[in-house]
Amino acid sequence: MEEKRPRVYVCEDCTEGILSAVYEAYLSRYGHKYITIETENFCQPSFFCDYIQVPTDIEHGESVARAIMKKISGEAWHWVYMASMAGEPGKAQHIYRFLNMGFANPEKVCSALTQDDVLAVYKLSRKVGRETDKLMGFVRFKELSGGILFGKIAPKHQQLQLLGNHFADRLPEENWVLYDENRRMACVHKALGPWVIQKDVEAFLGRTEKISEEEAEFSHMWKTFFEHIAIDQRVNPRLQMQMMPKRFWSNMTEMK
Amino acid sequence: MEHLQMMTTEEKLAILADAAKYDVACTSSGSNRKNGRHGMGSAVAAGICHSFAADGRCISLLKILLSNDCIYDCKYCANRRSNDVARATFTPEEICSLTMGFYRRNYIEGLFLSSGVVKNPDHTMELMTQTLMLLREKCHFYGYIHVKAIPGASPELIEQAGYFADRMSCNLELPTGEGLARLAPQKSRKKILLPMRQIQNGIAANKNELTLYKHAPKFVPAGQSTQMIIGATPETDLQIMQVSQSLYEKFQLKRVFYSAYVAVNSDSMLPALTQRPPLLREHRLYQADWLLRFYGFRAEELLDEDHPNFNTLLDPKCHWALRHLEEFPVEVNRADYHTLLRVPGIGVTSAKRICRARRENRLDFADLKKIGVVLKRAIYFITCSGRMMYTIPWNQEFIFRNLLAVKERLPDLVREQELSFRQMSLFDDFNVNAQDQTKALTGQI
Numbered sequence: 001m002e003e004k005r006p007r008v009y010v011c012e013d014c015t016e017g018i019l020s021a022v023y024e025a026y027l028s029r030y031g032h033k034y035i036t037i038e039t040e041n042f043c044q045p046s047f048f049c050d051y052i053q054v055p056t057d058i059e060h061g062e063s064v065a066r067a068i069m070k071k072i073s074g075e076a077w078h079w080v081y082m083a084s085m086a087g088e089p090g091k092a093q094h095i096y097r098f099l100n101m102g103f104a105n106p107e108k109v110c111s112a113l114t115q116d117d118v119l120a121v122y123k124l125s126r127k128v129g130r131e132t133d134k135l136m137g138f139v140r141f142k143e144l145s146g147g148i149l150f151g152k153i154a155p156k157h158q159q160l161q162l163l164g165n166h167f168a169d170r171l172p173e174e175n176w177v178l179y180d181e182n183r184r185m186a187c188v189h190k191a192l193g194p195w196v197i198q199k200d201v202e203a204f205l206g207r208t209e210k211i212s213e214e215e216a217e218f219s220h221m222w223k224t225f226f227e228h229i230a231i232d233q234r235v236n237p238r239l240q241m242q243m244m245p246k247r248f249w250s251n252m253t254e255m256k
Numbered sequence: 257m258e259h260l261q262m263m264t265t266e267e268k269l270a271i272l273a274d275a276a277k278y279d280v281a282c283t284s285s286g287s288n289r290k291n292g293r294h295g296m297g298s299a300v301a302a303g304i305c306h307s308f309a310a311d312g313r314c315i316s317l318l319k320i321l322l323s324n325d326c327i328y329d330c331k332y333c334a335n336r337r338s339n340d341v342a343r344a345t346f347t348p349e350e351i352c353s354l355t356m357g358f359y360r361r362n363y364i365e366g367l368f369l370s371s372g373v374v375k376n377p378d379h380t381m382e383l384m385t386q387t388l389m390l391l392r393e394k395c396h397f398y399g400y401i402h403v404k405a406i407p408g409a410s411p412e413l414i415e416q417a418g419y420f421a422d423r424m425s426c427n428l429e430l431p432t433g434e435g436l437a438r439l440a441p442q443k444s445r446k447k448i449l450l451p452m453r454q455i456q457n458g459i460a461a462n463k464n465e466l467t468l469y470k471h472a473p474k475f476v477p478a479g480q481s482t483q484m485i486i487g488a489t490p491e492t493d494l495q496i497m498q499v500s501q502s503l504y505e506k507f508q509l510k511r512v513f514y515s516a517y518v519a520v521n522s523d524s525m526l527p528a529l530t531q532r533p534p535l536l537r538e539h540r541l542y543q544a545d546w547l548l549r550f551y552g553f554r555a556e557e558l559l560d561e562d563h564p565n566f567n568t569l570l571d572p573k574c575h576w577a578l579r580h581l582e583e584f585p586v587e588v589n590r591a592d593y594h595t596l597l598r599v600p601g602i603g604v605t606s607a608k609r610i611c612r613a614r615r616e617n618r619l620d621f622a623d624l625k626k627i628g629v630v631l632k633r634a635i636y637f638i639t640c641s642g643r644m645m646y647t648i649p650w651n652q653e654f655i656f657r658n659l660l661a662v663k664e665r666l667p668d669l670v671r672e673q674e675l676s677f678r679q680m681s682l683f684d685d686f687n688v689n690a691q692d693q694t695k696a697l698t699g700q701i
Contacts, residue, residue, distance in 0.1 A: 108616055111612045111613060111615055111616050112613065112616045112617075113609055113612070113613045113626065113627055114613055114616070114617060114619070114623040114626055114627070119626055133302075133304070136300070136304050137304045137305045137306040137307070137316075137362075137365070138306070138307070139362050140361060140362060140363065141360065141361045141362050142361065143360075143361070149360065149361070151362070167362075169290055169291050169298050170291060170296070170297060170298045171296060171360065172291055172294065172295075172296075173294060173295070173296065174296075174360065214357070217266075218357045218358070218361060219361075220266070221265070221266050221269055221354070221357075221358075222358060222361070222363050224266055224269055224270050224273075225269055225270075225273050225318070225358075226307065226309065226315070227310075228269075228270050228273040228274045228277070229273050229276075229277050229309050229315060229319060230277070230309035230310040230311045230313075231277055231278070231311050231313075231518060232311075233518050233519075233532065233533055234311040234312075234313075234516075234518070234533060234535070235310050235311050236310075236311055236312040237310065237312075238312075239308075239311075239312025240308045240309070240310060240311070240312045242312075243305070243308040243312060243314065244307065244308040252307070253361075253363070254307060
């Protein structure tokens with residue numbers, strides 16, 4: 001029999017997009033070993049494969065998500081969900097291979113950390129989670145003149161959804177906007193309402209320079225506190241930088 | 257007093273943050289609270305660090321004193337009565353406004369309120385409790401609150417504060433009663449342990465209540481902690497670890513914090529002002545504290561009367577393992593979880609992962625590396641399917657010298673400062689002769 005030509009399913013870089021591609025890959029019955037899934041932003045075309053663009057289909061994505069939860073486990077779904085947020089090439093393929101193993105061996109897959117793809121998905125999910133943990137602390141909101149809280153982040157991985165849940169629970173009575181500089185998207189929360197992800201926010205960004213009267217006072221007091229809380233005899237810039245890497249500093253009030 | 261009235265909130269903040277900074281605990285862990293749909297704030301079980309100060313310590317809470325206008329004259333304290341420092345006192349409203357304003361901007365995870373003793377313990381505790389009540393009931397603040405119990409305050413006030421706070425703490429100040437009597441004559445061990453016991457009993461009673469009524473108000477849900485100053489008095493590490501151990505066992509504390517003594521006062525009873533904080537010792541004590549809480553070690557296993565102090569060159573677990581070679585090597589594919597935990601290079605996470613992964617297939621050294629075991633340390637103490645990674649001479653000296661060659665990740669401040677302090681007692685432990693010492697120190701084996 002003639003060897004099949006490898007196929008690459010190219011999808012959007014988001015959870016639903018990757019799962020839509022997984023759906024198509026299964027539906028095609030082309031054979032797992034001939035299929036690779038890659039997100040469009042990390043895709044580097046070569047002559048030896050066929051490229052198939054998979055449009056994101058929310059329903060397909062959801063049905064795969066349900067299947068993972070029901071047939072494999074909640075833990076597996078958590079790993080896949082977190083890993084799909086990663087800003088690294090190859091994640092879609094790792095997720096696909098992880099799911100291949102998972103649907104074949106639902107009980108064992110999450111324990112099989114010695115398998116490369118399982119370990120990769122697990123590590124990706126931890127990486128994303130660690131950045132979320134950091135940002136939960138490092139996000140700084142400033143109060144704009146209209147009373148809206150505005151914060152900027154520049155994360156390696158997609159964080160708006162994860163942070164959106166956290167801050168919606170924490171600041172339910174506030175209007176706030178969290179802007180991802182790298183992806184040019186914003187998480188917008190209306191007081192006592194749900195949050196939504198918005199893509200075209202350039203017009204709003206133009207209006208974020210005007211801050212409220214209290215804002216300058218509070219940010220100044222925060223800097224004062226920050227300076228006075230350190231113990232001189234223990235000063236240790238390297239430890240500080242290790243715990244709070246420089247890439248976060250540009251958006252932090254006290255480090256500017 | 258006229259002048260105090262004129263002070264701005266920011267000036268007070270500068271003074272009272274300065275005054276609070278020697279308290280080490282700044283964790284916001286132990287409480288998990290989802291918000292309803294009103295007010296502000298929630299709590300995350302693992303705690304969240306919001307920033308890191310220039311000394312590398314985490315800033316999670318707005319750590320301030322309510323007042324530094326203290327009537328006590330504890331020798332080691334920057335705020336002692338006899339010191340000529342700027343004094344300030346916050347009003348409860350000022351603290352609320354600061355907490356809410358900072359929290360809203362996501363600067364902090366909550367409030368850590370402590371205080372010097374103003375007038376008397378009751379008066380101080382009342383002001384603190386009043387502040388917490390305002391925060392919770394008027395400002396509808398649901399973030400984290402850590403509050404100090406002031407020894408000597410009436411039990412009713414402490415109980416009331418406990419229903420508003422997530423965590424309470426009562427500082428032991430110094431590891432032993434004698435030290436306390438010498439350096440803080442107005443405080444006594446008994447007075448400090450009293451509120452600690454009260455909070456412990458309160459938490460236990462509240463647990464019972466909560467099983468009966470799900471919505472019963474929670475009393476100190478994140479538990480209580482304490483701290484002691486290390487290096488101001490001559491206690492040994494063994495004494496300190498035994499104190500911690502009994503605090504964990506008899507008072508069910510969540511955490512004991514160790515604070516390397518920072519010389520701020522000059523006094524004949526204190527170490528010289530020029531002495532730098534004993535950071536490496538503090539580091540070793542924290543490592544050992546972890547061994548007590550999560551690794552199933554006992555203080556008497558780690559240290560004994562002949563070796564009452566931790567080694568500066570090796571971490572406490574390696575040190576223990578070297579002195580108990582009879583318990584090694586451990587077979588990774590068979591040993592139970594608790595035995596794995598005792599192997600240098602295997603931590604809680606990797607021990608759990610090993611137990612899980614070996615159900616699926618036999619583990620070899622490459623697998624262990626993937627799982628996250630620190631092989632540099634572990635290889636001397638484990639076998640995979642009956643084999644060690646390398647054939648090595650099975651003796652203390654060899655393993656010790658190789659472990660020394662593994663660079664431990666110490667905070668760099670510790671490294672440069674303590675090098676001169678590295679004493680020879682370790683070498684006595686393992687009968688290494690003088691020639692070997694120099695080799696080990698220069699890194700050649």
